[in-house]
Amino acid sequence: MDADVDLEQAVRDIPGVEEFPGLARAWRWSPMFRFVFSLAMDAEGTRIHQVNARDSFDEGLARAVLAFAREHRAGLGEDPRPFEVVPGFSHQGYGFDAVAAVQPGIHGYYEGRNAELDEVVVGVFPAYVREFSGNETPEEAFMRFKKMLNPADMTREAVPFLRMRFDNTRTGGGSEGDLREFTTPDVLLQELELLEGAPGSFVEYENRHGQVRRIGWNSSWTVDGEAREHAPAPAEVLETLN
Known part of the structure; x- marks a missing residue:
């Protein structure tokens, strides 16, 4: 990351972005009516967690995922696995029992769209422990994330590792x-x-x-x-x- 980049300003410059209620240094924006993207700065102010929702946005769930990811520094280690899975998550009305984090090379949220955010945004989503082995290769994680897990559906059921x-x-x-x-x-x-x-x-x-x-x-x-x-x-x- 370029040391001169002001990440908070880079987020505030996103068209239509607004403060995320009830969470400090957090924002959300919607590029079209079906999607809501929620972002929260990490404690150090050097990385950002992002939750994507498609046709299923739940403000309370998104806030809980971002707060949990921030608290546990999900996906922020020096050598994160393709899927970094943090168990122990829960939210009323849902069966999720973990939060999973994926790196920019897997989620590609800002690739070719926003150079300032491209390498600093860690994708996080509510998940189930039984969906992951912990030994996935980057290629396997990419395929599972893009084609099987449907992480932007906040109402989804588990897709067990199989x-x-x-x-x-x-x-x-x-x-x-x-x-x-x-x-x-x-x-x-x-x-x-x-x-x-x-x-x-x-x-x-x-x-x-x-x-x-x-x-x-x-x-x-x-x-x-x-x-x-x-x-x-x-x-x-x-x-x-x-």
Whole structure:
């Protein structure tokens, strides 16, 4: 960051920006009716946290996220991870249990738009601990942030960390290669439902803890190599994603 840049003035220069009620050194602005962007200066006055909301702005939730991020210096360490997840967050009426922070190279909020803010704004959003492994690469974090988590929806449900590969001899569906790819619980449950009656078929999935489970069907069910009379119930499968 250029030492001569006055960050507070840079924010105040944003067209339409206004003070954020109830939070010191904080502002909000709306580039169009669907979006509200809320910003708060960190305690040192050198970085800014920003919460984006699309069609779902809740002033109380945005204020709580910014205050929590400021208090815990979310994403402000010297070598932050692609997702910096701070557990312990809560807000009445919501199920979120963490705040997640992402760096400019991932969120890209001001890239090519505002040079003064481009490298100093840390994106933060209300999140769920079960959405992250803590070991995501920058590429994985970028994909999850942009395509799966929908962080600007302040009413969103959790999208648990889940990687899967599968092969189904009856439907012809399956993964390419041995790598497990990110997916969602509904896809996992659907592929498990399609296993029965497909000899030699399997679904293999990994949760945020790095635990891998393999469920197969070959005239009977197997779970991690052990025979079972019935397929695992959906509730049992979803429990393994916590």
